[in-house]
């Protein structure tokens with residue numbers, strides 16, 4: 263039996279106006295997120311990957327309403343984050359939290375790390391002062407930091423320790439869903455593994471559901487149950503991690519996987535490097551936006567946007583791809 267969907271993202275769009283001229287009139291539109299739909303199941307990790315500028319961080323921020331959606335829905339147990347009032351959003355944010363890439367800029371340098379972790383509890387007025395102190399101690403222990411360091415300031419800690427503080431702050435309100443935007447990419451490789459292991463352990467202990475945004479395929483492979491691949495504002499492939507990594511059905515996913523460095527020379531593949539730059543989201547190519555870079559492109563690719571369709575004819579395993587020629591791959 264399939265796990266229930268905890269979050270449903272439906273036809274989400276985020277466009278930004280491009281203004282110019284003396285009167286600042288709108289001249290163009292950046293289509294950062296374009297008609298994105300997917301489900302996030304309770305207790306799973308969905309990895310969201312794509313090159314820099316593909317819209318994956320904007321998608322995470324728009325889901326959280328840190329950016330106003332242009333249109334679409336983000337349903338959490340039937341409540342719509344995308345259209346919630348300020349009061350409803352305040353309540354919904356207890357359940358859905360975000361962890362950011364750069365723990366230094368997401369922590370206020372003028373308040374202690376103990377205050378930073380306690381702040382969400384104060385804002386939501388949860389428990390007595392003693393309850394909040396106890397909760398902060400518990401959170402420090404949960405992320406592997408000693409509660410005795412609470413009086414110190416962010417600059418006194420390493421990047422890995424600061425990200426632990428960021429995670430503790432994100433967990434303060436006991437959320438059920440975490441949107442983690444590149445949470446380890448600002449860290450040294452040596453500490454990335456420790457923070458990833460911490461996220462895995464917290465998910466196990468607390469039953470968390472993650473949307474894990476990363477440009478790093480090896481990190482996504484390590485952590486995810488399912489993977490969504492984004493290209494120029496759209497999801498072009500989504501499915502179980504095992505299916506995506508073993509049998510990618512979209513030429514872009516294949517090119518991304520082929521560009522991952524392999525340390526063992528005996529396992530090195532014949533590389534097919536990804537050609538060209540990601541096109542502009544202001545003037546995306548017609549039809550399939552990947553067609554100028556795709557070795558398999560044919561006439562229909564330039565004229566029609568491919569729909570996300572099941573890779574298997576029985577449609578059973580939830581592996582979907584948006585490619586006119588997927589059954590030939």
Ligand code: SF4
Nearest residue numbers: 550553556563585586
């Ligand atoms: Fe390539 Fe065409 Fe498939 Fe797009 S639809 S990925 S251009 S084959």
